[in-house]
Amino acid sequence: MTSRTFERFYPKLGALAALAIWWYLDFPIPPESSFNMALISSLTLAAIFTGFVGTATAVIVGMDSPIMEKIRRSTAIASLTNYITESIVAGIAVSVTAFLLFFxxxxxPLVITGAWIFFIALLTLTFYRISYILIGFLGTKKW
Structure with missing residues (x-):
């Protein structure tokens, strides 16, 4: 497996692993007294991550730097665009599933709760992936 293939698929595989762990642990969910707070927290997380990805992308992609010119001329811009889109869509999916769970x-239902767990994990991993790439553009990748 190439590093590009791993980079492309690890958020989805990690989200599936989180779902499998949740299933293995017998579907734990927050108690009724704090369930709405968990939903609100996930909505907040989705809003922060999605807002950060959108803003950071606009700032970094809008930079007039040699590395951005190189990326624009290469085929890597398609992967970058897909990664950004996946992260934003995952944030929207977290918001929609959390909103549905309020009702x-x-x-x-386990199906909706499982989707919520999956999308939270997917959002976290896609956010990590795009953040790691964007920080690398600045030449400060230390982790």
């Missing part, structure tokens, strides 16, 4: 009586 179900406790305990919520």
């Amino acid at each position: 179900w009586n406790y305990p919520p």
Whole structure:
């Protein structure tokens, strides 16, 4: 497996692993008294991550630097665009599933709750991937 292939698929594989762990642990969800707070927290997380990705992308891609010119001339711009899109879509998916969960009586359906768990993990991993790449553009990649 090439590093580009790994880079492309690890957020999805990691989200599936998170879902499998959740299933293995017998579908734990927050207790009823704090479930709405968990939903609100996930909405906040999605808004912060999505806003950061959008803003950071606009700033870094808008830079007039030699590295951005090189990226624009290469085929890497397609991968970068896909990664940014995946992260933003994952944030929207977290928001939609959390919003839907507000309307179900406790305990919520496992299918929707599983989707919520999957999308939170996917958002976190796609956010990490795009952040890592964008920080690398600045030449400060230290992790």
